[in-house]
Amino acid sequence: MLSSSEIVSTLEMLQNEHLDVRTVTLGINLLDCASHDINRFKDNIFTRITGLSKNLVQVCNQVGDKYGIPVVNKRISVSPIAVPGAMFSAEEMVEVAKTLNEAAVSVNVDFIGGFTALVQKGIARGDRALIEAIPQALAETDRVCSSVNVASTRAGINMDAVLMMGKIIKEAAALTAGQDGLACAKLCVFANIPEDIPFMAGAYLGIGESDAVINVGVSGPGVVKKAIDRALSSAARPDLGHISEIIKRTAYKVTRVGELIGREVAQVLGIRFGVVDLSLAPTPNVGDSVGEIFQSLGLKSIGVPGTTAALAMLNDAVKKGGAFASSHVGGLSGAFIPVSEDLNIGEAARRGFLSIEKLEAMTSVCSVGLDMVAIPGNTSAETIAAIIADEMAIGVINKKTTATRLIPVPGKKAGDSAFFGGLLGQSVIMAVNNADGDNPFVRLGGLIPAPLQSMNN
Amino acid sequence: MKKIIISVFGPDRPGILAAVSRILYEQNCNIENVTQTILQSEFSGSFIAEMPETLTADILCGLLSEVLTSMRLQVHVKPLETSQPALGGKPSEPFVITTRGPDRKGLVANITRIIADYGVNVTNLQAAFKGGENPNDNIMIYEVDVPVDIDTHAFHRKLRDKASELGLVISIQHRKIFEAINRV
Numbered sequence: 001m002l003s004s005s006e007i008v009s010t011l012e013m014l015q016n017e018h019l020d021v022r023t024v025t026l027g028i029n030l031l032d033c034a035s036h037d038i039n040r041f042k043d044n045i046f047t048r049i050t051g052l053s054k055n056l057v058q059v060c061n062q063v064g065d066k067y068g069i070p071v072v073n074k075r076i077s078v079s080p081i082a083v084p085g086a087m088f089s090a091e092e093m094v095e096v097a098k099t100l101n102e103a104a105v106s107v108n109v110d111f112i113g114g115f116t117a118l119v120q121k122g123i124a125r126g127d128r129a130l131i132e133a134i135p136q137a138l139a140e141t142d143r144v145c146s147s148v149n150v151a152s153t154r155a156g157i158n159m160d161a162v163l164m165m166g167k168i169i170k171e172a173a174a175l176t177a178g179q180d181g182l183a184c185a186k187l188c189v190f191a192n193i194p195e196d197i198p199f200m201a202g203a204y205l206g207i208g209e210s211d212a213v214i215n216v217g218v219s220g221p222g223v224v225k226k227a228i229d230r231a232l233s234s235a236a237r238p239d240l241g242h243i244s245e246i247i248k249r250t251a252y253k254v255t256r257v258g259e260l261i262g263r264e265v266a267q268v269l270g271i272r273f274g275v276v277d278l279s280l281a282p283t284p285n286v287g288d289s290v291g292e293i294f295q296s297l298g299l300k301s302i303g304v305p306g307t308t309a310a311l312a313m314l315n316d317a318v319k320k321g322g323a324f325a326s327s328h329v330g331g332l333s334g335a336f337i338p339v340s341e342d343l344n345i346g347e348a349a350r351r352g353f354l355s356i357e358k359l360e361a362m363t364s365v366c367s368v369g370l371d372m373v374a375i376p377g378n379t380s381a382e383t384i385a386a387i388i389a390d391e392m393a394i395g396v397i398n399k400k401t402t403a404t405r406l407i408p409v410p411g412k413k414a415g416d417s418a419f420f421g422g423l424l425g426q427s428v429i430m431a432v433n434n435a436d437g438d439n440p441f442v443r444l445g446g447l448i449p450a451p452l453q454s455m456n457n
Numbered sequence: 458m459k460k461i462i463i464s465v466f467g468p469d470r471p472g473i474l475a476a477v478s479r480i481l482y483e484q485n486c487n488i489e490n491v492t493q494t495i496l497q498s499e500f501s502g503s504f505i506a507e508m509p510e511t512l513t514a515d516i517l518c519g520l521l522s523e524v525l526t527s528m529r530l531q532v533h534v535k536p537l538e539t540s541q542p543a544l545g546g547k548p549s550e551p552f553v554i555t556t557r558g559p560d561r562k563g564l565v566a567n568i569t570r571i572i573a574d575y576g577v578n579v580t581n582l583q584a585a586f587k588g589g590e591n592p593n594d595n596i597m598i599y600e601v602d603v604p605v606d607i608d609t610h611a612f613h614r615k616l617r618d619k620a621s622e623l624g625l626v627i628s629i630q631h632r633k634i635f636e637a638i639n640r641v
Contacts, residue, residue: 002553002632004585006639007598011555011628013638068630256637 014068018222018288019254021261022281023073024060025113025198026053027205027213027274034084038092041085042099049076049103049112052212055269057108063264069257071265076104077203077215078114086126090133097137097144104143111186113203115146118193120155121447123164131161134168138183139175145201151191151392153399157448159389165189166385166442169406173377177410180418184407185340185372189388191395191402196275197331202403213274214266215331218258219281221290224250224314228296243297244317251278251321259326277331278322279367280314282342284425290335291344302337302345303354311335312365332401334367340420340427341372350428356387357433364394369402374418374429377410382439383432384408389442397451458507460489460537461514463521467530469500476524477504484517485509500530505537543578549602551580551632554616558625560595567619568599575612578602600632 013019033044053076060071078100085096097115104112115137117127134146148165151157169189173181188202195206198215205213227250231238238246258276266273282290294302297310315334322329337359339345348354356373363369369391375384388404395402409418414431465477474493481488486508493502508517518534525532556568565582572579581600603609613629620627 001581002598002600002635002639004583004596004598006635007553007555008585008596010635010638011557011596014628015626066631067634068628069634253638257634260633260637 012226013223013253017220017226018283018285019069019220019257021064021069021071021216021258022219023075023198023200023217024056024071024262024265025075025077025203025215025217026056026269026271027077027196027209027215028052028079029205029209029211030079030081030084030114031207036087038088038095041088042096045078045096046099046103049078049100050106052271053107053109059265059268063261063268066264067261069261071261073111074109075198075200075203076107076109076112077198077205078112079205079207080116080118081114082117082124082126082130083207085130086124088126088129090129093130093133094136094140097133097141100144101141109143111143111145111200111203113145113147113200114205115144116148116204118149119161120149120152120158120191122158123161131164131168134187135171135175135183138172138186145186145188145203147188147190147193147202147204149190149193150388151396152450153192153396154450155447156450157191157389157392157396159442159448160445162189162389162392163382163385163442163445165388166381166383169384170381170408173408173410180374180409180412180420181377181407182420182424185405185420185424188403188405189392191392192400193403194331194401196277198275198277199279199281199332201405202332209274210272212271214262214269214271215274215277216258216262217277217279217281217331218254219279219288220250220254221280221282221293222287223254224280224318225287225289225293225296228293232296240313244313247314247317248321248324251318252325254278255322255325255329259328273328275328275330276322276326278318278329278333279331280318280335282336282338282345283423284341284343286343289342289344290337291342291348295344301348301351301353303348303358307358308361308365311337311362315366332367336368336371337362337366338368338372338405338425339430340374340418340425341423342425346425346427349430356430360390360394363391363402364398367401369395370404370406372405372407372420372424372427374407374409374427375432376413376429376435377408378413379408379432379435380437380439382442383435383437385442386439387432393448459510461486461506461508461517461534462537463504463506463517464502464533465504465521465525465530466499466501467525467528469495469498470528473500473502473525473528473530476528477502477521480520480524481506484512484520486512486517544576544602544604547604547606549578549604552601552603552629553632553635554599554601554627554629556597556620556625556627558595558620558623561623564623564625565597567623568597568616571612571615571619572599572601575607575615576604577607577612
């Protein structure tokens, strides 16, 4: 017999606190689709993707209905296209992206990730072609997501790739100038990219993964916020140790939901279950915000002094709860702070509580990085590369994933608004130091060596 | 040994279980299962016990009544017959149906009518109030076993239509979700 409090608290999480499964992502290995013939390659990947995922949306909906937990997004991640497509030119890579898009449309998933290159140590022919294809590929498709890993703790930072990505981001923005540089919202630059992220835009299926795998991304910033609010309004005012415990327990519950749904979807589809990515991923809705958690904790706004400490506690407690709930936690698993996708964070940026520098500091203790940050359209490729380099350094030195998803909004300046629509939200454009200035440092190129793995102070 | 089921109900007070169990012990009966609940101020308890062949349900009922009547309790005793499980052994899945909305007459009758029509068995029914001022926070919780061979889409649709007619928010969820979230 279930207790009424177990049932009522679960219903509260679902009906009033935005608990959902944010994404079930089917990872599909395309390595054996390789062919020197572009048409054959396109046929192979289309057939493989649509064959494996034809029932994905329907099964996710059925399982979601059974448990009363909405599976909000159904997505696909594929092997990094630069590997099976290594023999193709940039123009051909654009064709491959269009095929990926057609496959995504055909099976009704909202995003397909894996237009990806891994260049942390060096850029091979196929990697270069893929990276050069990114602007057009993202401008001419609407469901394809791209990621480029330019750094890792084992390899260091590939500054040639970093500078290249600065230019690519500018080109992608220019090609989608009428949509405020929307293509850049589908492009992440990573350090230490995990092989099993279910969340976009960074999802791809790692080289070390099997033929197909189901990864699940759960969310729940609203659930965490409400749990903190309840504790703080109770008679026994909790201290931060107690609040951390509450966050941990909440993360446990959310992770369990994700694993239950993921395993059942995987079982019905006859595909191996991979990981639960427990990330506090906001949406542009009131009550589904990471930023609001900081206000619940007593900070005037995300971004004011105290934010980094609060985020460190939040992120650590989320990981601890998730690790206890499931032995298969992976992906990013931490708090996301995407500026445009979180109403509260966007508002903090608009009111001047949050600068790029503060966001960068925060990324040293949380899971993503400078995510969905709109910057002035006149920001130079070199300055963008330098921001990426800073962010990569945080990831490389701290042995963690960091990423950037920067959007230089064409024709707009700091303080203006950018609109991306849907889950991608809208944002004020944040000021960048030395935005259009020269930056000879990033032009030096080469590889910033991998850091020492000892003397960790 | 034969089995009996004893029902006791009346105003709650200290000593009810002590009185029933003492008499059963004195009569050489062995209690196998007990469930008890208190609804508002009323006690209700059921006991399944083994009793010696020499004793009858009527005699035991008389012995219990002598003591329990003075405590303003009513008692009923009947021999326990072995019967089929509620769904006749058909495979089923455990679901939890919850309705939330203003209290009104016929609410349970309307919902359970549909549940019964589809051959679904209620294994537990609870009413919970979330607290606060809002009458909409009345929650009815039906734990049910749903035979796997029924048309679940039609069943869910019927329930949702009826809930909407009654001004209720309804959810129908597999029991595993509550266990996954709340239990280690």
